[in-house]
Amino acid sequence: MTVQDIRAFNRFYTNVIGALDYSRHLYAPYTLTESRVLYELAHSPRTDAADLRGELALDAGYLSRILNKFEQDALIERVPSKEDTRRRHITLTAHGRETAALLAERANESVGALLSTVPAADRPRLSEAMRTVREILSEGRRPRREDVLLREPGPGDLGWIVQRNAALYAAEYGFNADYEGLVARIVADFAEDHDPHLERVWVAELDGRAVGCVMCVRDDAPGTARLRLLLVEPDARGFGIGDRLVGAVVDFARGVGYRDLVLWTNDVLTAARHVYQRRGFVLVAEKPHRSFGKDLIGQDWRLDLHGTGE
Incomplete structure (x- = not known):
């Protein structure tokens, strides 16, 4: 295994996922990063901007613009934290939950379409290979x-x-x-x-x-x-x-x-x-x-x- 092997795999995987996302217009009307933020909010019922910055490694200014857009679109609500008034909890509105669910449904359909091209007999092998990559690259790192x-x-x-x-x-x-x-x-x-x-x-x-x-x-x-x-x-x-x-x-x-x-x-x-x-x-x-x-x-x-x- 060499650096070039990993880079080659990364290019291949990125092209597959990128083509899949583009062809299905997966995130419209939001960008991939905006959809990632929405996904995190949907799966972390209570969080704030600092949590999101740490989890997604986003620039503070960029994240602030995304959250402002979400607020304008009535996807989120921001309220002061009871524990620390300097921080504001971010929660999805009903419209935000519906939007997140729609994007998740599109993602599931797209991955399902990709998986449908894999013969059933090969799917366990594919799943095991993906699990192996994840486990090996996570060795020595304590989960957070x-x-x-x-x-x-x-x-x-x-x-x-x-x-x-x-x-x-x-x-x-x-x-x-x-x-x-x-x-x-x-x-x-x-x-x-x-x-x-x-x-x-x-x-x-x-x-x-x-x-x-x-x-x-x-x-x-x-x-x-x-x-x-x-x-x-x-x-x-x-x-x-x-x-x-x-x-x-x-x-x-x-x-x-x-x-x-x-x-x-x-x-x-x-x-x-x-x-x-x-x-x-x-x-x-x-x-x-x-x-x-x-x-x-x-x-x-x-x-x-x-x-x-x-």
């Missing part, structure tokens, strides 16, 4: 918080949520198959009947693999959303993924008009409870019970979305 992507679930991800919840809770807390049955019912209910405007699933991805998840669904109580199935893989802990997942649910629930956000957990889930407390949840009730083959103390937590919490 900004390397974690929050995205919507793709094919197979809902099944992964059931499998990983069952496996991790059995390994870490000794839960039996009853817990897997509960998770499977929750996920099946969401898959079969959910309102995409009011309910959502997030998958946290790091280095091309799923490492966490959370759900936001409607509760039986009017105006109330329920947070469910928060999970972070053991080897991905320490990057603030749990906090980002919970923050995504809080921002989403508040943004679509819920008044309250509730959740049920058990007292043995210490790390998760700390995340909920940092996000402003308040313990409202607890009760001993025997479930999943264990004696537990169930806890109900609530967050007033119109209050002063995050």
Whole structure:
């Protein structure tokens, strides 16, 4: 492997992707860089200009012009941070979310068109080659918080949520198959009947693999959303993924008009409870019970979305 080998591959790959983008008018009416900013905002529910500059390596002036354009187009809102009034949080408006979703749909269609030219028998080999390049070039570099992507679930991800919840809770807390049955019912209910405007699933991805998840669904109580199935893989802990997942649910629930956000957990889930407390949840009730083959103390937590919490 030589420098020229890498440069040759880079030219080839750039030409393929560039031709694909151009032929599909992928980002119209926005540029590639503007679309990248919009993508980051769609997958980071709360961020500010400093975060975007660091994640995308953009000049401050250039980014400011992009954000001004987005504001003029009613794609974003900027509000002062409660933690630091010198910084302003940037969030997508409903129109911004629709625009980001449209660009994502175009991108998926374009990549799908490219993939359709690859014989089915060669696709696993292509996927493995791409994963190998990513892993080798990432060796020796500790992942960063900004390397974690929050995205919507793709094919197979809902099944992964059931499998990983069952496996991790059995390994870490000794839960039996009853817990897997509960998770499977929750996920099946969401898959079969959910309102995409009011309910959502997030998958946290790091280095091309799923490492966490959370759900936001409607509760039986009017105006109330329920947070469910928060999970972070053991080897991905320490990057603030749990906090980002919970923050995504809080921002989403508040943004679509819920008044309250509730959740049920058990007292043995210490790390998760700390995340909920940092996000402003308040313990409202607890009760001993025997479930999943264990004696537990169930806890109900609530967050007033119109209050002063995050």
